[in-house]
Amino acid sequence: MWTCSTFRIACAAALALALAACGGDDDDALRVRSGDAELRVRVEPAVPRVGENTLWLELVDADGASLAGAVVRVRVHMHAMGAMPAMGGPVAVREEGPGRYRADFDLDMGGTWLVEIEADLPGGDPLRAEGSLTVGRPGLRLAAVGDAEPAARVAHSAHGDAAHPGEFRMDPGRLQQVGVRLAKVERKRLETRVRAAGLVVAEEATLADVALRVRGWVGDVEVDAVGNPVQRGQVLFRVYSPELYGAQEELLQALRSEERAKAAGGGGRADYLVRAARNRLRLFGLAPGDLDAIEKRGEPLEHLPIRSPVTGYVIEKNVSQGSAFEPGERLYRIAPLSRVWIEAEVYELEMSAVAKGQRAQIELPSLPGQSFEAKVAYVFQTLDPATRTVRVRLELPNPALELRPGMQANVQLFVDRGERVLVPQSALLQAGTRSFVFRSLGDGRFRPQQVEVGMRSGEEVEVISGVEAGDEIVASGTFLIASESRLRAALERW
Numbered sequence: 001m002w003t004c005s006t007f008r009i010a011c012a013a014a015l016a017l018a019l020a021a022c023g024g025d026d027d028d029a030l031r032v033r034s035g036d037a038e039l040r041v042r043v044e045p046a047v048p049r050v051g052e053n054t055l056w057l058e059l060v061d062a063d064g065a066s067l068a069g070a071v072v073r074v075r076v077h078m079h080a081m082g083a084m085p086a087m088g089g090p091v092a093v094r095e096e097g098p099g100r101y102r103a104d105f106d107l108d109m110g111g112t113w114l115v116e117i118e119a120d121l122p123g124g125d126p127l128r129a130e131g132s133l134t135v136g137r138p139g140l141r142l143a144a145v146g147d148a149e150p151a152a153r154v155a156h157s158a159h160g161d162a163a164h165p166g167e168f169r170m171d172p173g174r175l176q177q178v179g180v181r182l183a184k185v186e187r188k189r190l191e192t193r194v195r196a197a198g199l200v201v202a203e204e205a206t207l208a209d210v211a212l213r214v215r216g217w218v219g220d221v222e223v224d225a226v227g228n229p230v231q232r233g234q235v236l237f238r239v240y241s242p243e244l245y246g247a248q249e250e251l252l253q254a255l256r257s258e259e260r261a262k263a264a265g266g267g268g269r270a271d272y273l274v275r276a277a278r279n280r281l282r283l284f285g286l287a288p289g290d291l292d293a294i295e296k297r298g299e300p301l302e303h304l305p306i307r308s309p310v311t312g313y314v315i316e317k318n319v320s321q322g323s324a325f326e327p328g329e330r331l332y333r334i335a336p337l338s339r340v341w342i343e344a345e346v347y348e349l350e351m352s353a354v355a356k357g358q359r360a361q362i363e364l365p366s367l368p369g370q371s372f373e374a375k376v377a378y379v380f381q382t383l384d385p386a387t388r389t390v391r392v393r394l395e396l397p398n399p400a401l402e403l404r405p406g407m408q409a410n411v412q413l414f415v416d417r418g419e420r421v422l423v424p425q426s427a428l429l430q431a432g433t434r435s436f437v438f439r440s441l442g443d444g445r446f447r448p449q450q451v452e453v454g455m456r457s458g459e460e461v462e463v464i465s466g467v468e469a470g471d472e473i474v475a476s477g478t479f480l481i482a483s484e485s486r487l488r489a490a491l492e493r494w
Contacts, residue, residue, distance in 0.1 A: 066099030
């Protein structure tokens with residue numbers, strides 16, 4: 001037998017079900033505005049239920065006229081939690097008339113479900129909104145996101161609930177105690193780094209080869225090891241060559257003829273013969289001082305000295321006492337090493353970011369604690385098919401001769417990417433393939449905000465969309481804030 005109280009409750013419940021079945025009218029719709037476009041959204045039934053539900057969507061302009069020709073996408077889903085897998089996903093959207101759309105979806109269980117709506121407007125920027133609905137709780141919570149100006153983002157809720165299921169509040173005093181730090185999203189220059197392995201090599205433009213234009217045999221070797229320092233004009237080795245011996249005799253014979261001609265009152269042709277003989281020995285590689293010594297001695301030398309053409313270090317030696325050599329054969333290679341090159345290998349995927357003139361930082365394992373600054377001098381035009389890398393050359397002064405050919409080097413090339421929107425690395429929270437930050441809404445209130453990230457540089461990350469310069473976000477203590485947000489969402493589902 002029903003009491004009066006029971007009867008009144010039953011009547012109220014029946015009235016609520018009847019109103020839910022009618023679906024409400026446009027006055028109950030949530031309105032999200034971006035620019036001159038407005039999105040009106042209404043959920044049917046008004047109290048979402050397990051099973052079939054419907055979202056009614058309408059797009060209008062600033063005058064209230066329908067916006068036809070838009071492409072609308074809707075996604076209703078629930079994140080994975082613990083052993084429970086993710087549920088829901090994209091929803092089929094059907095156009096019911098100009099600017100009017102219907103999205104039917106099923107909810108498999110109670111709890112709070114996330115709602116994401118995106119409308120590609122004809123001739124305008126996309127309009128995006130996200131929020132949530134909860135089984136058994138009236139209404140839909142929704143807010144605009146994306147590239148719209150903050151002043152143009154409007155969300156109305158007939159029930160006055162929070163715009164996002166993860167939104168919550170923490171006492172400012174507690175935030176300070178646990179070390180939560182806030183920071184502004186900044187727009188500033190982004191500099192990324194390309195890392196490469198390098199090798200110290202001698203500067204090719206300053207290399208000097210010692211090779212003779214005659215055939216001969218090596219006598220005494222005075223610079224007998226690779227790595228030895230040499231001075232310009234220092235004797236490297238002595239050589240015997242029948243051609244050099246014969247050229248010395250020709251010079252001495254021309255000198256004697258010159259003396260006789262001068263004694264007889266002539267000498268013009270004799271002078272020419274002396275100059276020709278001296279020039280022949282000079283072209284064979286003899287130093288002017290050695291030619292003067294031969295003339296003063298008056299007899300040819302069996303073993304003539306061969307001297308270093310530059311000051312530097314022997315990096316290649318191909319002679320030993322008694323060995324024979326042919327004309328043009330390289331006997332020594334000498335590198336000054338006052339400047340060296342660093343040749344680094346950049347991977348194919350990163351080669352488009354490397355250009356001549358870029359700043360670089362070089363560190364060598366053999367010189368811990370030291371770093372060297374350089375610039376890219378040349379980018380090779382060929383790709384190594386085996387390693388899929390391209391060589392990059394850096395030029396570096398070496399006054400202290402600390403850098404030696406063959407040393408390994410770690411190279412960082414700095415790439416200027418221009419001005420970008422940046423957030424601290426510590427502010428990002430990963431959830432599967434998606435990234436989030438926590439926006440501060442003031443007065444200790446926070447809300448998770450999905451962002452699309454781009455390039456990373458050190459402790460900063462580029463944000464392509466989701467937040468804008470000037471927004472305030474959680475910069476440290478992100479996991480604590482995330483725990484509070486997840487707890488709130490879990491309690492709502494429960």
